[in-house]
Amino acid sequence: MAKEDPPAGTGAGPGNTTLSRGSYGETLRINEILRKETVGGILLLIVTVLALAWANSPVADSYFAIRDFEFGYEPWHLKLSVGEWAADGLLAIFFFLTGLELKREFIAGDLRRISRAIVPVAAAFGGVMVPAIFYVIVNLTSPETLRGWAIPTATDIAFALAVLAVISSHLPSALRIFLLTLAVMDDLIAIAIIAFFYSEDVELVYLLWMLLPLALFAFLAQKNPKFFGKRISAAWFILLPIGMVVWGLMHASGVHSTVAGVLLGFMIPVLRRKDGRAVTPRPNKPGLAEVFEHRFRPLSTGIAIPLFAFFSAGVVLGGVEGMIKAATDPVTIGIVAGLVLGKPIGIMATTWTLTKTTRANLDPNLKWVDILGVGVLAGVGFTVSLLVNDLSFAQGTEHNNHAKLGxxxxxxxSAIFATIILRIRNRHYRRIQEEEKVDSDEDGIPDVYEGR
Structure with missing residues (x-):
């Protein structure tokens, strides 16, 4: 007989259990972030459809004319097309929040403990390496296309959450946090890949000059209680211009300017209590990290990422003949194989190996099919994959267009397969969610989170 799912709430302690529940405060914070990202994911779906429709309409020329229109101050290396401003400028906001979120997780979040961080971090690396290997294997005999090896390595958390919203999945908090950590780590690895493998003709002088405003930004951010006094909410008026100088010098250096966003995010201080947990700011006295997240997350989710996606996703399909040609291109095949097969294999294999080698147990509320479902869902790549594609192949070229289709x-x-797997388990997920809401002693903390 097949084994039944264990009753919800029977997870072992977090010390010897893989993907056990985290603290209640961290769960609430992550759920709020995911709620906002879900809205952003639905917006991404809309702008992607609009971009595809416009790029394949009778007035397609106007779409590409807008995307390729250049403006800016050329002596400062800032005469860019609209599409390049979206990729180099607006995405820096997205990566700033990525750096800030990752720092908060490792400094004051549940991932400050190595025992909790090692699995999702290792799984993220597995989810990057295996798709890249799949792509390289497919393109091994095509040297001119090997440059796109990093395209299928990223996970788009907003799109993934939009899929969960559409299928009405009741994914447990442990799996949601696991998925978010995977996506954030993916983004960090991606920005490292961009910095080391996709930076050309690096101007060391500009890079060294960039360190001066970066150091000033870090100093003012770390000293903000004394420097800004009671008007901490006004800090961003001073720090933002300095951050823009950092971005400009990074762009002039030849290193992709989105790297500046991550570096600036790492400079923002994250406060924590003596027990290691994040300090919960009072509503009338937010910390600097909360101020920046409040200011920039709506800008990133509602404007920066959708605009980048709109000007990057537009690709001419070329009818049946064009689709067949794209389907036989090793670039397309390598990307699809990396996302659909490489992602879940890398995440699943790494998680299973770590669990077994450390003699840990998977949380009794979960099964390995749940990890597989999250791994398949992580194959929903978009924003960063499009960015790496534009760095790999020139816009408008055949390989660039085929990569977008891939x-x-x-x-x-990946979204379809993840829907099938997660919908099958949805009844069990609903039971776990109901258990996570029970608060018998009415102390404001659900029973399953007591003592965590």
């Missing part, structure tokens, strides 16, 4: 196709297939 990203869209691979993400769609």
């Amino acid at each position: 990203i869209l196709a691979g993400s769609l297939i």
